[in-house]
Amino acid sequence: MKKAKKVSFSKERKEYQPGQPSEVVTDIPSDSSDKPIEDLWESPGRNITDSPKPSIFTPNGSFVLIPLHLLVILYLEFTYFNIQSNVDGALLKGLYLLASCQFIYGILVTVNTNRSRKVSKKNKKAKVSSSFNSGDLLGLIFALVLSILSSIPLFITFILFGAPIGSYTLRTFLLALHTGLITVLPMLCTYRLSDSDFKVDWANILTFQVDKFYKNQIYSMAIGGMIGCWLGVIPIPLDWDRPWQAWPITLLGGMYLGGVVGNAVGWLGGKLPASSEQVSE
Amino acid sequence: MAKNHPENAVLLKFLADPPTTTLQRLKGLTTGSLPTFIDAGSNFNGDIIEEDNLISQLYFSGRKVAFTGDDTWDALFGPYLYRNLTFPYESLNVWDLYSVDQGVIDHIFPIMKDNSTDWDVLIGHFLGVDHCGHRYGPQHYAMKDKLHQLDDVIRKVISEMDDETVLFVFGDHGMDSTGNHGGETQDELESALFMYSKTPYFGRLSSDKYDLTDLGANYRAIDQIDFVPTVAMLLGIPIPFNSLGSPIEEAFIGPHGNDAETLADALRTTTNQINQYRHTSPELAADTEINRLYSRLHEKSTEWNEFSSLAYNYQEKSLAKCKEKWATFDDTNIFIGIGLLALAWTLLVIYSKLIPSVVVAQLNPQFFYSSLALILVYTVLLASFRFVFRPASLPLPWALLLGVALGIANGILAPIMDRYSIPWLVSQVGENLIQNGWTYFALLIVAMHALIFTSNSFIIWEDRIVSFWLASFGVCAFFKSFQLTRGRNRLLGAYHSLVFIILTRLVSQIRLCREEQGAQCISTFKTSPYAVGGLFVSAIILPWIIKSFFSASYCYEGSAPVWISKGFRGTMILTAITWTAEFLEHDEKLADALRVSFGTLKTTRMTLARVVVGVSLVAANFGWASGPLCVKIELQEEPKRARIVGYGNAYGSSYFLFFINILSGVLECSKPMAGLSLAVLAYQLLTLFEIVNLLNIRTNLISVVVVGLLGYLHFFTTGHQATLQSIHWDSAFLLTETIMFPLTHLAVILDTFGPFILTSIAVALLTLWKKPPASKPVAFVSKVAENATSLLLYQITLTISTMVMTNHFRRHLMVWKIFAPRYMMNGLVLIVMNLVLVFVTIGFACPKVLKRWYDVFGA
Missing domain, CATH: 3.40.720.10 (Alkaline Phosphatase, subunit A)
Known part of the structure; x- marks a missing residue:
């Protein structure tokens, strides 16, 4: 049905579109315009989406925001919760711990965001508090709920990437919950529902159109977590017969480590002097 | 007893x-x-x-x-x-x-x-x-x-x-x-x-x-x-x-189990014979451990039982050593082979990526003559080398062939080196090869694909890995589509990417597990009633999907309706009937219940199969060569103009009809589950062309790599694995009852390499799909050729990698089980791709499409 709809859609627009014409009106004898050959082809370096990236608010970096607690939780997963022998149980217990830690981390992020906003919006004289008030608490709780809900699309993504269907469903879902808490929650604390430009910001975030991502500590943490998760699949097929190769331990580890590394990169990137910024432009 | x-x-x-x-x-x-x-x-x-x-x-x-x-x-x-x-x-x-x-x-x-x-x-x-x-x-x-x-x-x-x-x-x-x-x-x-x-x-x-x-x-x-x-x-x-x-x-x-003397006698004879044999081979004869065992035997030749156990020990050890040493490797030829392939790779990169295509067109005659001259030089050189030094591992025919290969390589390099310097060529790598982030992604995939041959585990799980990469591409394309400026394109790109991912995931559920995958994998590749039923369903749906893609670019005109909705659907239904007959033949109880005799089924099946293959591969291609175009000309009275409907996708639509011909031939020779997989392949390719068009990555390496990966994905989902025992030998008897030269071989080749053949043909559509005709069709040919060589380069990279790794692991426990079959497969795929790309895609189909348009409309 969707397909048919599209067809009728394109029929409405009958103008000539360079690059992808759907219909062309030609004279008899057909036009013999001598376009240079190169015109037909995009020059190799050109990118049709090269429009300047929309700038979205970048919170200040801070060493406090490096999520070292993730390393601790990951360590506990392997030692105290013993993920290698009881995957489901350890994932669940780790999830409680992670949720509480991320809640506290969320407070840190919120405070930091408030502070950065205050600095950046000073000129506009916007009224932004730098501390943590009850509205922020509500926002944080809301962010927690949303990031838990985000596990559903994440779960579907895992399935689409090849997670087993029919077996290990619980594990995959727990992994999605972990991923949601690590990647989505801090982002929701930075780009909040209550913000006026929430929609635009998130549209840009979800389509990965973030300027200078390596300076954005929270955003690069989310990206790092995703990349870590992607790379985490590599050891699974190896025939080492280690208990930690079980699904989805390597993805979990990759995501935790990737999150920390991404965050650290963002923190270091934020410290880059402005001059090198111009060089990299 | x-x-x-x-x-x-x-x-x-x-x-x-x-x-x-x-x-x-x-x-x-x-x-x-x-x-x-x-x-x-x-x-x-x-x-x-x-x-x-x-x-x-x-x-x-x-x-x-x-x-x-x-x-x-x-x-x-x-x-x-x-x-x-x-x-x-x-x-x-x-x-x-x-x-x-x-x-x-x-x-x-x-x-x-x-x-x-x-x-x-x-x-x-x-x-x-x-x-x-x-x-x-x-x-x-x-x-x-x-x-x-x-x-x-x-x-x-x-x-x-x-x-x-x-x-x-x-x-x-x-x-x-x-x-x-x-x-x-x-x-x-x-x-x-x-x-x-x-x-x-x-x-x-x-x-x-x-x-x-x-x-x-x-x-x-x-x-x-x-x-x-x-x-x-x-x-x-x-x-x-x-x-x-x-x-x-x-x-x-x-x-009575006590005749130790007879046994010892027999053992002595055997041991002596084995020893004699061992001493004819210098490598075996030099094994001191076994030789010591043998001499100990002669010291203890009095006590029968002891002698027997010693003799068995000797024979066991010697057998184990032989098994270990059995395979012999010809290092010279291995390195010549790897070297030649590496040379071919370099040549292709220079030829297709680094020099401007205009120059290539000018240089082509030069290449021909210089190659011809240098072939003579090299064959004479190597033949004389062969006669003077008489190397054991280089018989005369091989020496001559090597001379030809080196001659061609040098013949192509000579004019290039005449014009350009090596630093200039190197500087071109950055400029021409790397376009944007997509290219890096493509290079990453190629590198990873080449690296999976370093581990037997990765080779075993290649089917999953390939589908993972394709899903990654789909997700990237999905998000990338949202960066498009036009709202409609944004939606279309996202929609096609999503369909692409879902299809990839669905089709990767069809699998024939190899034995090493063990309990982690459950085979779903079986000829079941559902699969046969699915063939009928796909016969209805696939032409309809193709039709909707054609309609979207206004080219469901001219010969397209006949080709897609009548011809293709017809052959697909006949294919489904063939496989129903085959299924009944297997299930004698059901056949008995339906009162169909074995002979009737067999005759029906074979006749239909021959008809379908004959129609799709021979008759349809003759028809296609005589020129269907998927356009309609609307004449307008006032003002006097003619509208060509379907102009925007004139090349692509016509070329896709050719793809359909080959597809229906391959479908006939594929088992029911494989047929479903190939139907998905056609759908995936169409979505891919749309994505490629929307994201403007036609000439980017990534689109070629994805086409190559689709070939691999569908190789696995059509019930194959890189092992000898997974070859569907039974497909040899689809078209004939006994082994008969072209038909039997054709059926096996279409079944085994079908996905690679189809993707090698489809790679031209990356360039042609949704491109309006140009006044200079040569530009199209060179772009198609560039993508085709990219695909070839991808496969050569993989082949070199397996050659090197298989050689490296040649004493590995798994070499004959995993590495060597994968290497053989890579070699065969390279040959098949080479032949199809050169003789079918670039040699036949692509010029035909371009020329026909030129003949009819002049531009």
Whole structure:
């Protein structure tokens, strides 16, 4: 049905579109315009989406925001919760711990965001508090709920990437919950529902159109977590017969480590002097 | 019988050496030596065995060997068989369960009864069980009938044989759970040996060796090659020179199990023969450990039992060493091969990526003449090199071919180097090859794909890995689409990417697991009623999907409706009917219930299959070559103009009709599940073309890499794996009843390499799809050629990587099981891609489309 709809859609627009014409009106004898050959082809370096990236608010970096607690939780997963022998149980217990830690981390992020906003919006004289008030608490709780809900699309993504269907469903879902808490929650604390430009910001975030991502500590943490998760699949097929190769331990580890590394990169990137910024432009 | 009359009969586990293909087993069972791997391919045209073997020994000692059964014997041992009593039967038709066996039964008893003085050894080779396994699998009731039949035959033989004859009953290999064989799983290697004589003769070892618990997992097993010295000594003929086996103890220790002297005697003969053989090979002879064992034997030659155990120890060790050292490697040629491929890779990169295509067009005649000249130079050079130095590993034909290869390479390089310097070429790498983030992503995938050959685990799981990469591409394309400026394109891109991901995930659910994947993988590639039903459904849906893609670009005009909705749907329905008939043929109960006879089904199936293949590959292509265009011309009165509907996708739509021709041919030769997978392939390719068009990555490496990956994905989802035993040999009999040169081979090639053929053809559409005609079609050809060479480069990269890694791991435990088959597959895929890209895509289809438009509209 969707397909048919599209067809009728394109029929409405009958103008000539360079690059992808759907219909062309030609004279008899057909036009013999001598376009240079190169015109037909995009020059190799050109990118049709090269429009300047929309700038979205970048919170200040801070060493406090490096999520070292993730390393601790990951360590506990392997030692105290013993993920290698009881995957489901350890994932669940780790999830409680992670949720509480991320809640506290969320407070840190919120405070930091408030502070950065205050600095950046000073000129506009916007009224932004730098501390943590009850509205922020509500926002944080809301962010927690949303990031838990985000596990559903994440779960579907895992399935689409090849997670087993029919077996290990619980594990995959727990992994999605972990991923949601690590990647989505801090982002929701930075780009909040209550913000006026929430929609635009998130549209840009979800389509990965973030300027200078390596300076954005929270955003690069989310990206790092995703990349870590992607790379985490590599050891699974190896025939080492280690208990930690079980699904989805390597993805979990990759995501935790990737999150920390991404965050650290963002923190270091934020410290880059402005001059090198111009060089990299 | 073995239990009740232990001195008359023995039953032992019989272990084959891989590969478990019939020809190799026959060689092993008669020469007693280890098979070389590459022989597996010659399973289908065996030549006369040149090595020393049992049959020739029998012949030279004046014995007569009567034979009936599988004609492979006739091919291998023809001159040594007793012609008056030789009755070979055609053996490779795996769908025939009865004729060979009936022939054996018809001849074996008369020979036993009437001509009992005429022969010394009588061989009867039954094929029914093997064929039954191939065709129905071990769980089918036809197998039960077959086994009962054989049981009756053996009982009858036992009752009719005289007192001075020994009966050996054995299987040359086992079968895996699907009924196929060729590999080296326990199921395939294990079969049984039953020895029987009416005169009490056989002894027994201690009873714990015949442990029946745990389904006989620890039951005494002997190697197949042990059969050779045993039979040779029982018949009193010399042991074949190459034999590495040991005598089977039960046959020599006498009915009471205490005749140590006879056994020791037999062992001494065998040991001496093995030692003699070892000393003909410098590598084996230099093994001091084995030599020490041999000399120790001579010191302790007094105590029989001790001698026997020492002798067995020696033979075991020597066999193990031989197995380890068996494969020999020709380093010179390996390195020449890797070097040549690397040279070809460099050439292609320079030719297609670094020099401007305009220059290439100018240089082409130069390339031709300089190549011609340099071929002469190099062949003369190498031939003289060959005659002067006489290197052992470079026979004359190879030297000449190498000369030709080097000549072409140098001939192309010379004009290039004349114009450009190496630094300039290097500087072009950054400029021409790398376009944007997509290119890096593509290079990452190519690098990872080349690196998976460094580990056997990654090769085993390649099917999942490939689908993971495709999903990654889909997700990137999904998010990238949202960055498009036009809202409509944004939605379209996201929608097509999503469809692409979902299709990839769905189709990767079809899998035929390889044995190493173990419990982590459940095969879903089975011919089930659902799969056959699915074929009918896809026959309805796929043309409809293609139609909607055509309509979206206004080119469902002209010949498109006939081609897609009538022709393609028609062949797809016929294909579905063919496979329904095939399915009924397999399921005799259902066929009986429907009162369709076996013969009717077979005739219908074969006729339809031939019709479909003939129509789609021959007739349709002739029709296509004469020029269908998917456009409509609307004439307008006022003002006087003509509108060409479908102009925007004129090339792409016409070329896709050609793709459909080949697709329906491949579909016919693919099993039902594979047919579904290929239908998805067509859909995926269409979505990919749309994505590529929207994201403007036509000439980007990523689109070519994705097309290549789709080829691999569908190779796996059409029920193949990079193993020898997963080749669908039964598809050889889709078009013909017996092996007939072009048709049989065509069916197997279309079945095995279908996805690669299709993607190699489709790669041109990356350029042509949704591009309006240009005044200078040459630009299109060069762009298509560029993408085609990119695809070739991708495959060459993989091939070089497997060559290097297989060579590196050549003493690895898994080399013959995993690395070597994957390497062979890569080589074959490269050849297939090369041929299709050069002769079909660039040589035939693409110029045809461009030329036709030019002929009709002038521009």
